[in-house]
Amino acid sequence: MKKTIAQDFYNDPRIEEAKQLIAQTVQEHASxxxxxxxxxxxxxxxxxxxxxxxxxxxxxxxxxxxxxxxxxxxxxxxxxxxxxxxxxxxxxxVHYFGHSHPEVIKAQVHGAVSNTTMSGNLQQNIDSPKLFNLILEQANKYGAGFDHLFMTSSGVMAAENSLKMVFQKRSPAYRVLAFEKCFMGRTLSVSQITDKAAYRKGLPHTLSVDYLPFYDANDHQGSIDRVLKRLKEYFQRYPDQYAAICMELIQGEGGYWVGNTEFFQAIIKECKKHNVSVIVDEVQSFMRTKEMFAFQYFGLDQNVDLVNIGKNSQVCATIYRNDHKPQPGLISQTFTSSGSAISAAYYMINEVASNGFLGxxxxxxxxxxxxxxxxxxxxxxxxxxxxxxxxxxxxxxxxxxxxxxxxxxxxxxxxxxxxxxxxxxxxxxxxxxxxxxxxxxxxxxxxxxxxxxxxxxxxxx
Ligand SMILES: Cc1ncc(COP(=O)(O)O)c(C=O)c1O
CATH class of the missing domain: 3.90.1150.10 (Aspartate Aminotransferase, domain 1)
Structure with missing residues (x-):
């Protein structure tokens, strides 16, 4: 079979030998x-x-x-x-595999010896499709049916991209729903969603956000009743104006509050009646529950429109369905990640998917x-x-x-x-x-x- 020069290069025994030598040297000192x-x-x-x-x-x-x-x-x-x-x-x-992990280092070396430092939208290497396939395959493990993935450089950029896709689809709706105490990042627009006044002090108003009470494990039915009441009030006050609901299923920066399937399903059902797209923010929860994704942990595979990942995934991304596909020009970036990060991401996600971490x-x-x-x-x-x-x-x-x-x-x-x-x-x-x-x-x-x-x-x- 015809091979590229790069395939020969990566299979050159000296590369494998160099990786082994580096990994051994690291281990010798790390031990x-x-x-x-x-x-x-x-x-x-x-x-x-x-x-x-x-x-x-x-x-x-x-x-x-x-x-x-x-x-x-x-x-x-x-x-x-x-x-x-x-x-x-x-x-x-971020450092899911801790420090100086020999296999992570080998994966990074693979990326490091590639022709460029960074990968971007105009030019990326053959490792990107491999990673995209792995992440989408994992996201669709229980039949969620996601079609696409857009890689980006930080968790908050994944949030920006998902919001842009939703606003474009739902235009002219412009309001966003989010949970009290949520954290989504700190760009000019997303700092309006993150529920912390200090993070937007002095910034201009860029997004209109209304907050919903999060799940209280001590009051299951009360949580559902309260959140539905609040949702109905908002939909009455601002008819047809909501584009998205941003859901952090396990609140991270907010203090490690864990949600509940029935609670989320009740909210999503009401949102769907009003054409509100569901964005799940998994920047902190990805690879942290006994399922790869928290939306799988809560059994929301069929209910979610877009999912943002970051941190543990080493690269950040928005995973989305075809019906939210943006028109040309809406999202792009000069560079999205480094070759080393893409290669390490593949190693880590694949290891978690296939080596006894889940379930x-x-x-x-x-x-x-x-x-x-x-x-x-x-x-x-x-x-x-x-x-x-x-x-x-x-x-x-x-x-x-x-x-x-x-x-x-x-x-x-x-x-x-x-x-x-x-x-x-x-x-x-x-x-x-x-x-x-x-x-x-x-x-x-x-x-x-x-x-x-x-x-x-x-x-x-
Ligand atoms: C849930 C969640 N979303 C988004 C972000 C923003 O990610 P980044 O800091 O990579 O932009 C964070 C960061 O802590 C987060 O925890």
């Missing part, structure tokens, strides 16, 4: 990282200076004093001050149960300090100190110093949350992390 470790006194001095200088140049202090050294081992990461920490936040949900008995669910059990024990031991855990799959959150923002922040800083990176989410209550690197995390990692959480609690009582 020295075995446990949490404090900063090195000597490295600390220049580290602090670099951090100070960097903070000044970027125009503000980093949340954590975090600058990675460039290596890690599984869930552990080395910082440039020589310290080692458990990364249980993974760049807010009731899958690794994601097992890690969840294990961590939840540990945290629950801490709740029983320190009921005044810890409530929860909440969340689903590889998204786990706690309410600490009754959701007090200052104390929750203080906890995350102390936890960071003690060797575990978590983060906060939500407001009133603020929650402490973890995004487990499910691709690599082990029960031993969870034991260590839980112990450090307990030690940190002890420091604060």
């Amino acid at each position: 020295k990282i075995t446990q949490v470790k404090p900063a090195d006194d000597e490295l600390k001095q220049s580290y602090e200076k670099t951090l100070e200088d960097f903070s000044q140049k970027r125009g503000g202090k980093l949340y954590y004093d975090y600058l990675g050294s460039g290596i890690g081992n599984g869930a552990l990461v080395e910082l440039a001050d020589g310290s080692v920490k458990y990364d249980f936040i993974t760049g807010i949900g 009731e008995e899958g690794k994601i669910e097992k890690l969840h149960q294990y961590f939840a059990q540990k945290l629950n024990r801490l709740h029983e031991k320190y009921p005044q300090i810890i409530e929860g855990p909440w969340g689903v799959g590889a998204m786990i959150g706690l309410t600490m100190f009754k959701g007090d923002l200052a104390k929750s922040k203080e906890f995350t800083f102390k936890l960071f110093n003690n060797g575990v990176i978590g983060f906060i989410a939500g407001m009133a209550p603020t929650r402490v949350r973890f995004l487990i690197p499910a691709g690599v995390a082990t029960t031993k990692d969870i034991d260590q992390v839980s112990k450090i959480i307990e030690d940190t609690i002890k420091e604060m009582i």
Whole structure:
């Protein structure tokens, strides 16, 4: 069969050998990282200076004093001050396969030795169709019937693109529905949807958004009744003016609130009566439940029009049906992703799809149960300090100190110093949350992390 020069190039034994050599070298060095470790006194001095200088140049202090050294081992990461920490936040949900994973590195090398750094709409390589097929195949696993995918450079750009497709289809409808406490990103338009006043302070009004109460697990029927009542009021007040409803099925930045199938179905049924397109935002939930997509976890395969993915997927994208196909010119971008990211995305998604991660008995669910059990024990031991855990799959959150923002922040800083990176989410209550690197995390990692959480609690009582 006729082959391209590139096929010969990628199959050149020297490329495979080079990949093996790099992976071996990484592993040899990474394997020295075995446990949490404090900063090195000597490295600390220049580290602090670099951090100070960097903070000044970027125009503000980093949340954590975090600058990675460039290596890690599984869930552990080395910082440039020589310290080692458990990364249980993974760049807010990106480093699913943790740090210095040999297969991820090999996949990245494949992309890195390709002819260009970036891929764009005008010119992309043969790896893009392969990735598109994989993502669409996974999205259609239960017969959802999505037709297309548009790759883009960030989660919020996936949101922008899906909104544009919907507005074009539904024109002149211009209003958007979203859930209270939702987070969708921070562009000029999407910051109007993200339900946080501080994120749009001083910005001009670009979108008209009306909010719906999210699901309350303690009041199932009440949640449905309340949301339908609110929807009906909106549809009465603004007839034919709604184009889209944006749904974050598991609220991430809002504080790890988990929705419910019946609740979503009731909303979607009402929206469909009014020709409102359903956009599901899976930028944080993709690959985090026991299904690849949260819309599959909630059984909404037939009800969703567009799905945005990002973070864990390494590349960001809007998945959509033919009836939302944009007219030429509406969406495009100079570059959408790097070759390394496209190649790594394929490896990671394929691994999760085919290697024991999904389903009731899958690794994601097992890690969840294990961590939840540990945290629950801490709740029983320190009921005044810890409530929860909440969340689903590889998204786990706690309410600490009754959701007090200052104390929750203080906890995350102390936890960071003690060797575990978590983060906060939500407001009133603020929650402490973890995004487990499910691709690599082990029960031993969870034991260590839980112990450090307990030690940190002890420091604060
Ligand atoms: C649910 C959700 N949507 C959209 C975004 C925006 O993604 P990005 O920061 O990649 O633009 C985020 C980011 O945290 C998110 O959690």
